[in-house]
Amino acid sequence: MRKESPVDPSTSEPVGLPVTTMTFRDKKAEDVPVVVVTAYDAGGARLVERAGVDAILVGDSLGMTVLGHDDTLRVTMDDMVRHTAAVSRGASRAMVIGDMPFMSFQVSPEEALANAGRLVVEGGATAVKLEGGRRVAETAGRIVGAGIPVMGHVGLTPQSVHAFGGYSTQAKETGPAIELVEDCVALQEAGCFAIVLECIPAELAERATALLEASTIGIGAGAGCGGQVQVFHDLLGLGEFVPRHARVYAELGEAVVDAVGHYAADVRAGSFPRDEHGTRMDAGALEEFDERLAAASSASEEE
Numbered sequence: 001m002r003k004e005s006p007v008d009p010s011t012s013e014p015v016g017l018p019v020t021t022m023t024f025r026d027k028k029a030e031d032v033p034v035v036v037v038t039a040y041d042a043g044g045a046r047l048v049e050r051a052g053v054d055a056i057l058v059g060d061s062l063g064m065t066v067l068g069h070d071d072t073l074r075v076t077m078d079d080m081v082r083h084t085a086a087v088s089r090g091a092s093r094a095m096v097i098g099d100m101p102f103m104s105f106q107v108s109p110e111e112a113l114a115n116a117g118r119l120v121v122e123g124g125a126t127a128v129k130l131e132g133g134r135r136v137a138e139t140a141g142r143i144v145g146a147g148i149p150v151m152g153h154v155g156l157t158p159q160s161v162h163a164f165g166g167y168s169t170q171a172k173e174t175g176p177a178i179e180l181v182e183d184c185v186a187l188q189e190a191g192c193f194a195i196v197l198e199c200i201p202a203e204l205a206e207r208a209t210a211l212l213e214a215s216t217i218g219i220g221a222g223a224g225c226g227g228q229v230q231v232f233h234d235l236l237g238l239g240e241f242v243p244r245h246a247r248v249y250a251e252l253g254e255a256v257v258d259a260v261g262h263y264a265a266d267v268r269a270g271s272f273p274r275d276e277h278g279t280r281m282d283a284g285a286l287e288e289f290d291e292r293l294a295a296a297s298s299a300s301e302e303e
């Protein structure tokens with residue numbers, strides 16, 4: 001039986017200290033699910049923190065949700081640093097995890113460490129995430145060794161979309177399922193405090209979760225993980241399409257279209273803005289202004 005996180009009954013908001021890797025460890029020990037959601041700016045971070053999430057992932061899904069790319073491959077370190085810094089400014093309690101974009105950690109462990117450091121120093125992140133299993137374990141260990149908590153990410157790793165030939169469920173067969181567990185163990189041994197399991201069969205995620213000490217954070221991996229992560233735009237109906245693993249909790253996209261449509265109609269009809277939306281000059285100041293304007297324009301006509 002899972003326990004509920006404590007909330008302030010007067011506000012329904014979570015109480016407690018800032019979320020750290022210790023929080024992940026404790027929640028795993030107590031079988032309390034960790035709630036993670038993506039956000040990409042300060043406003044989004046403020047809202048999801050008020051909603052009580054434990055951690056905010058500044059995912060490289062930024063490339064698709066915010067920057068308008070077709071995939072995550074074009075996201076740069078500068079993009080990630082800017083958006084991680086914005087999220088950090090909006091969050092005070094939730095852990096901020098900065099995602100390491102494509103080619104920011106593959107070239108060498110040294111370069112990866114320098115880039116992870118940017119997410120912490122310039123972006124204000126508490127932890128970083130990187131995609132891959134055994135092949136990135138050494139790099140993950142190097143970053144952990146420098147004192148930066150690392151979240152791993154296995155299964156459907158979107159930065160490998162071309163290698164996978166699309167965004168399909170991974171590790172459905174025995175061999176790949178065993179390799180996935182080996183990847184998780186390698187990441188855990190490298191010091192990762194948590195591992196995202198993306199789009200893998202629920203039974204495999206459940207077994208990996210039972211086997212590992214690190215927290216498993218699922219997306220499209222069933223309810224048997226140590227926590228869940230979802231993309232802000234998917235939860236809120238702001239995306240172009242809804243992935244199978246997402247539930248739309250609010251149709252904000254439609255609400256935006258409706259609200260902006262009403263605004264446009266009001267402007268065209270002359271019913272917005274009204275007096276209460278602006279200010280008026282003091283009558284005396286206006287009279288004097290009109291006189292001086294008239295004097296200035298008649299002086300310029302005489303020239």
Ligand code: KIV
Pocket residue numbers: 038057058059060061062099196198219229230231
């Ligand atoms: O970039 C992202 O948003 C992610 C999550 C989907 C796990 O990696």
